[in-house]
Amino acid sequence: MSSKPKIILDCDPGLDDAVAIVVAAEHTDLIGITTVGGNAPLIDVTNNALLTCQVFDLEVPVHSGAVRPLVAEPLHAPEVHGEKGFDGPNLPELTRSVDSDDAIGYIIESARSIDDLWIVATGPLTNLAMAFEQAPDIVTKINGVSWMGGSAAEGNHTAAAEFNALVDPEAVDQVFRAGLNWLFMAGLDLTHQFNTDDALQAAVEAIGTPGSQMIADLMANYLNMMDNIIGVRSGGLHDPCAVLALTHPDLIERSMRHVVCELDGTHTRGMTLVDQRGYRDGVTPNVHWGHTIKSDAAKQVVISSVAAQSGHQL
Numbered sequence: 001m002s003s004k005p006k007i008i009l010d011c012d013p014g015l016d017d018a019v020a021i022v023v024a025a026e027h028t029d030l031i032g033i034t035t036v037g038g039n040a041p042l043i044d045v046t047n048n049a050l051l052t053c054q055v056f057d058l059e060v061p062v063h064s065g066a067v068r069p070l071v072a073e074p075l076h077a078p079e080v081h082g083e084k085g086f087d088g089p090n091l092p093e094l095t096r097s098v099d100s101d102d103a104i105g106y107i108i109e110s111a112r113s114i115d116d117l118w119i120v121a122t123g124p125l126t127n128l129a130m131a132f133e134q135a136p137d138i139v140t141k142i143n144g145v146s147w148m149g150g151s152a153a154e155g156n157h158t159a160a161a162e163f164n165a166l167v168d169p170e171a172v173d174q175v176f177r178a179g180l181n182w183l184f185m186a187g188l189d190l191t192h193q194f195n196t197d198d199a200l201q202a203a204v205e206a207i208g209t210p211g212s213q214m215i216a217d218l219m220a221n222y223l224n225m226m227d228n229i230i231g232v233r234s235g236g237l238h239d240p241c242a243v244l245a246l247t248h249p250d251l252i253e254r255s256m257r258h259v260v261c262e263l264d265g266t267h268t269r270g271m272t273l274v275d276q277r278g279y280r281d282g283v284t285p286n287v288h289w290g291h292t293i294k295s296d297a298a299k300q301v302v303i304s305s306v307a308a309q310s311g312h313q314l
């Protein structure tokens with residue numbers, strides 16, 4: 001029996017979601033992939049998830065989910081990932097197709113039928129919020145949720161809000177208050193310590209496989225985009241951190257915190273407020289807040305995962 005954690009990866013690829021898929025394929029028992037509108041419209045991020053599975057030859061079911069947030073208008077990030085979320089590589093013709101367009105039903109059914117299931121979420125939390133709303137019994141049936149999103153300090157899409165949180169703050173609010181057994185938050189505090197840069201891009205490209213070339217080309221595009229936006233050829237490789245929190249716990253230090261998501265606020269909608277006072281009367285911590293990552297070791301996990309999953313011995 002596999003000792004790897006059984007996970008569903010709920011994502012919106014994007015470069016860093018694609019890397020999360022590859023790391024999950026190597027280090028987890030990846031039961032399925034679900035997609036949610038986020039970095040790009042649902043149709044595009046779903047195609048990108050399928051393309052990643054196709055290029056890396058992953059036999060993993062893909063189910064598409066929520067096309068839009070619970071309440072907010074859809075919001076995408078073409079300035080970071082391109083209009084269709086996967087700018088950069090020469091992509092092959094897509095030959096894979098989705099297993100269903102009912103990610104929420106798939107999550108509910110999997111949670112009920114599979115013991116010790118984890119959910120790793122690397123996009124807006126819309127699918128999870130809808131699944132928990134429709135099937136409250138699964139909230140404590142699953143082992144827990146590891147989410148890339150939020151921040152204890154600055155935002156990225158606005159001054160206050162991280163992108164995944166800003167896209168669907170109501171979903172964050174619902175998931176954070178759902179009463180999960182375990183909830184991990186890989187916020188920007190953590191992921192900004194784990195950057196894509198030219199050295200990592202070159203190391204991935206040097207692997208020399210079709211899969212590594214796709215990831216390297218996505219990285220090169222991301223570095224160009226970051227150069228345009230902030231004038232630095234470096235940017236957080238956010239989403240794999242949510243996988244690593246489960247698979248490589250020694251690489252990420254964490255502390256219990258009480259975290260809420262701002263739903264109103266003139267300038268602060270989508271902000272995650274992390275109570276840094278720690279334990280106080282009347283405040284029960286609900287989140288394992290990741291704050292420090294061993295970045296060099298984590299990069300080696302990324303490089304070796306891309307190599308192994310694309311059939312290359314390092």
Ligand code: BDR
Nearest residue numbers: 014016077122163164238
């Ligand atoms: C998050 O937003 C997306 O652009 C990335 O894929 C990541 O999940 C970072 O704010």
Ligand code: CA
Nearest residue numbers: 012017122123
């Ligand atoms: Ca993402």
